[in-house]
Amino acid sequence: MNRVANISQQFAAQNYKLTPQREAIVRVLLDNEKDHLSVEEVYMLVKRSYPHLGLATVYRTLELLCELHIVEKMNFGDGVARYDLRGDDHVHMHHHLICSVCGKLEEIKDDWLADLEARLAREYGFSVTDHRLDFKGTYNTCKGNGCKGDKECRAVS
Amino acid sequence: MNRVANISQQFAAQNYKLTPQREAIVRVLLDNEKDHLSVEEVYMLVKRSYPHLGLATVYRTLELLCELHIVEKMNFGDGVARYDLRGDDHVHMHHHLICSVCGKLEEIKDDWLADLEARLAREYGFSVTDHRLDFKGTYNTCKGNGCKGDKECRAVS
DNA sequence: TGCTTATATCGTAAAGATTACTAATTATTG
């Protein structure tokens, strides 16, 4: 099924309407699925198709999408919230590689933690609904390019 | 060795001084090692032993401690940065369990990801210097207490 | 000791991100 129609149904199921503004925002997210857009970035992109849209509407819509578990709100330490589309099944099980040299952020869509989550249930009595796993380090191809300095510690892990 | 003296040496090694203000802040962090204090919380606590201290000094000192890899800056999605003491060896390899019902935040100090990190080096050419792993879910003992509602989605994973 | 220079602090102003709020607009219901 068309993904916009699918999301439209999810809105309707919770008595929300997919207004033109909201649809324009959803389309921007779908068109930039690989990125982790900030509110400001969504705002800029959506203005191309909907020039009149207000910033507060972007905030409200992203919050709503989050409530519906369509997107995930994340923070990578650059001072702004970023949003990541969840899969159709609403799970959000992927990992990030963040390179200290080039700043690249790569996504890995496997779920490597099934064993650990079983162990948490067994040993800690804790059942996992979601997780977040980020690795910080360097790509071998970036080695020797020099480090951007220790200021990177200012970013949030 | 005394941990404050140890940290004092680390300051000196980088030509920084452990001023009375900085020492008061370090002591608050050591006395509350189990917590993940925010700047505001550190500020409140340190005022007991150093009532005259300014907020900007707390920001600057925590940034400095971060630069020296003595603390780790983190974000758990409540809108403020939080700080976590690293071990004496400066590594920061532990995990968090975050309960959606009671809000408890538990730390697990094992390193469960050595295998995955080997795999990243092998398959992705990426060498890990640090990682972050948070699990969201519920403790079995919290089940049935009712959920605080889906507003939790507003928090950053 | 006194002078000079660098470092650190204080208090607050400024910046940036997010939320709150009011009026206006659009849709829905009867």
Add this chain to the structure above:
DNA sequence: CAATAATTAGTAATCTTTACGATATAAGCA
């Protein structure tokens, strides 16, 4: 069509963090 509810726009207010100028403290040296 009138009345009610939902949504949006625009902006003000809030909150966290950073920047800045003045003051204070410490270190180096004649």
